[in-house]
Amino acid sequence: MKEELPSLGKAIRRLDKSVVERFWYKIKKFLLGKQGNDGLVLKLVVYALLISIGFVYLYPFLFMTSQSFKSLQDLLDPTVQWLPKSLYFDNYQKAWEVLDFPKAFAASLLNSVLPAIAQTISCAFVGYGFARFNFPGKNLMFVFILFTFIIPVQVVMIPLFLLFKEYGMLGSPLPFIIPAIFAGGIKSALFILIYTQFFRTIPKSLEESAQLDGAGALAIFFRIIMPISVPAIVVVFLFSLVWHWNETYTASLYLGESMRTLPVMLQTFDIAFKQAFSSSQGASQTVNINESIKLAGTVLIILPLLTLYLFAQKWFVEVVDKTGITGE
Amino acid sequence: MLRRMFRRNREMMTGYMFVLPWILGFLLFMAYPIYFSLNMSFNKVIISSNGIKKDFIRWNNFKYAFLSDPKYVEELLMFIKSVVFMIPIVIVFSLLVALLINQPIRFKGFFRAIFFLPVVITSGQVVKELFAQGAASVPIVERYGIIDYLQNNLDPSWSEPIISIIQQLIVILWYSGVQILIFLAGLQKVNSQIYEAASIDGASPWEIFWKITLPSIKPFILVNIIYTVVDLFTNSLNNVIDLIKVNMFQIDTGFGYATALAWIYFMVIFTILLVVVLVFGRNDDYNPRKAGR
Numbered sequence: 001m002k003e004e005l006p007s008l009g010k011a012i013r014r015l016d017k018s019v020v021e022r023f024w025y026k027i028k029k030f031l032l033g034k035q036g037n038d039g040l041v042l043k044l045v046v047y048a049l050l051i052s053i054g055f056v057y058l059y060p061f062l063f064m065t066s067q068s069f070k071s072l073q074d075l076l077d078p079t080v081q082w083l084p085k086s087l088y089f090d091n092y093q094k095a096w097e098v099l100d101f102p103k104a105f106a107a108s109l110l111n112s113v114l115p116a117i118a119q120t121i122s123c124a125f126v127g128y129g130f131a132r133f134n135f136p137g138k139n140l141m142f143v144f145i146l147f148t149f150i151i152p153v154q155v156v157m158i159p160l161f162l163l164f165k166e167y168g169m170l171g172s173p174l175p176f177i178i179p180a181i182f183a184g185g186i187k188s189a190l191f192i193l194i195y196t197q198f199f200r201t202i203p204k205s206l207e208e209s210a211q212l213d214g215a216g217a218l219a220i221f222f223r224i225i226m227p228i229s230v231p232a233i234v235v236v237f238l239f240s241l242v243w244h245w246n247e248t249y250t251a252s253l254y255l256g257e258s259m260r261t262l263p264v265m266l267q268t269f270d271i272a273f274k275q276a277f278s279s280s281q282g283a284s285q286t287v288n289i290n291e292s293i294k295l296a297g298t299v300l301i302i303l304p305l306l307t308l309y310l311f312a313q314k315w316f317v318e319v320v321d322k323t324g325i326t327g328e
Numbered sequence: 329m330l331r332r333m334f335r336r337n338r339e340m341m342t343g344y345m346f347v348l349p350w351i352l353g354f355l356l357f358m359a360y361p362i363y364f365s366l367n368m369s370f371n372k373v374i375i376s377s378n379g380i381k382k383d384f385i386r387w388n389n390f391k392y393a394f395l396s397d398p399k400y401v402e403e404l405l406m407f408i409k410s411v412v413f414m415i416p417i418v419i420v421f422s423l424l425v426a427l428l429i430n431q432p433i434r435f436k437g438f439f440r441a442i443f444f445l446p447v448v449i450t451s452g453q454v455v456k457e458l459f460a461q462g463a464a465s466v467p468i469v470e471r472y473g474i475i476d477y478l479q480n481n482l483d484p485s486w487s488e489p490i491i492s493i494i495q496q497l498i499v500i501l502w503y504s505g506v507q508i509l510i511f512l513a514g515l516q517k518v519n520s521q522i523y524e525a526a527s528i529d530g531a532s533p534w535e536i537f538w539k540i541t542l543p544s545i546k547p548f549i550l551v552n553i554i555y556t557v558v559d560l561f562t563n564s565l566n567n568v569i570d571l572i573k574v575n576m577f578q579i580d581t582g583f584g585y586a587t588a589l590a591w592i593y594f595m596v597i598f599t600i601l602l603v604v605v606l607v608f609g610r611n612d613d614y615n616p617r618k619a620g621r
Binding site: 041042046047049050053054056057058059060064068104122125128129131132133134135136138141144146148149150151152153154155156157158159160162163178179181182183184185192203217221242245248249263264266291293294298301302304305308309313314316317319320321 | 342344347360364510573587
């Protein structure tokens with residue numbers, strides 16, 4: 001009897017311990033998870049981090065949008081931080097006028113859609129050549145392509161400027177379209193690489209069977225390869241479009257005064273503002289430029305791209321998956 | 329035998345046919361301009377209504393850039409320093425976000441879309457505008473006097489780039505969109521069985537990250553560093569590129585000098601890329617400390 005008591009106590013204690021331990025394990029499993037990545041705590045941390053980083057990421061856009069709706073009073077009032085007292089659309093109206101929006105929008109469209117189409121087709125053509133055929137000098141050419149990727153525009157900009165000037169192409173979209181036709185121009189090295197990687201994933205048997213049916217290389221490319229390469233084509237077209245749209249540096253150089261894209265207009269916003277408002281309205285009603293108006297202009301410039309992104313977001317984001325650009 | 333040769337020949341010709349547009353484009357819009365601008369960088373170029381007048385002055389443009397130009401070397405060094413800081417920030421940040429998104433969470437697509445958004449809509453001019461209006465810095469950072477602290481405790485040649493980075497932090501993070509996607513693709517290619525095996529053997533998530541995840545995405549780190557270097561150097565958001573443009577239209581310096589500056593700039597990019605490839609590309613034996621940086 002005497003000997004059993006302590007052992008019973010021990011048993012109870014042991015039972016207690018194992019129950020506690022099991023309970024503790026359950027909580028731990030619930031909070032931290034079995035694999036280390038499916039627990040509640042970790043999930044909360046992940047969401048919290050993602051949401052806060054996401055907020056920091058979007059902060060400039062939120063700031064810009066809120067700021068652009070502020071009237072002058074709201075802008076000067078330190079108590080008004082995020083939500084303006086009333087939506088003030090005047091800023092947008094002024095920015096619209098200053099940017100000469102319809103005209104600049106048309107110029108932007110012209111200078112991005114046409115080169116993008118040319119680049120999409122020509123880079124596909126060249127990428128197919130690199131992906132499918134062997135010929136002497138191929139590796140050297142690939143080195144040159146990588147070289148064009150890292151060389152800054154500034155190196156070749158001046159000779160190109162003189163070249164385009166000589167042929168009277170300045171002030172038209174031609175300085176962007178012509179190189180694009182020859183698989184050159186903005187970031188074309190990247191596009192050629194995207195296509196090359198993508199075409200390599202297409203099984204060769206498709207082309208071989210077409211070849212047996214007597215189809216030539218061109219026919220195979222346009223009738224078989226292009227139709228099944230829609231993902232890569234869409235990706236390249238979208239990126240080409242966006243990068244051409246955003247191009248400011250060479251756009252202002254090649255297009256000059258005669259044609260101004262939206263980003264170029266933003267560059268000269270201050271001057272344009274003075275011209276638009278001080279001359280026409282005179283001394284009776286002086287309108288001074290303020291941050292809100294400028295940011296309204298910036299919003300207007302981003303808006304077309306934002307709309308595009310909203311609809312084509314899936315394509316943009318899946319660029320790596322769809323085209324296997326990361327190599328292998 | 330003959331037939332096979334014929335076929336190979338034909339394949340070659342078709343290959344050339346497909347690549348021909350690029351060859352022409354390269355010669356016309358790359359090779360010739362490169363030759364021309366190399367040539368110009370050794371000349372004093374004066375463009376008048378009569379045409380281009382060139383004066384061969386050997387290395388004088390380069391000498392002037394390094395020895396006499398009041399701004400160029402200073403701006404260049406400043407930019408290189410800030411890039412040296414920006415690269416690790418971008419790489420670590422994009423890896424972090426990629427790891428987060430790669431977790432089994434909801435709204436994956438939504439978060440991915442947010443982080444890729446800046447790649448699509450930020451042109452150099454828009455970003456400049458946001459800087460000018462003070463929309464690009466994290467407001468919390470300034471409140472805690474970090475900048476004052478740095479200003480007081482560091483040599484100005486180092487504190488200046490760091491401060492400029494803090495002030496542009498959001499925009500630097502914005503340059504991570506593509507890198508996040510590349511890391512995500514890399515993470516998804518890691519065999520999930522390895523993770524299971526490791527956790528059965530009792531490896532903690534921390535150990536798994538350092539011993540499995542990081543080594544297997546090492547090639548993607550290299551790709552991302554290269555992409556980041558090229559992206560940072562070729563976007564028009566830096567003073568060096570502005571300086572080149574300013575010099576282009578100045579009468580006393582002109583096109584010749586501007587191209588010399590551009591070539592120096594290119595050599596810097598090239599050297600940095602070379603160093604990156606040598607450091608990260610060569611050693612196959614894995615060193616976690618190095619890759620983590």
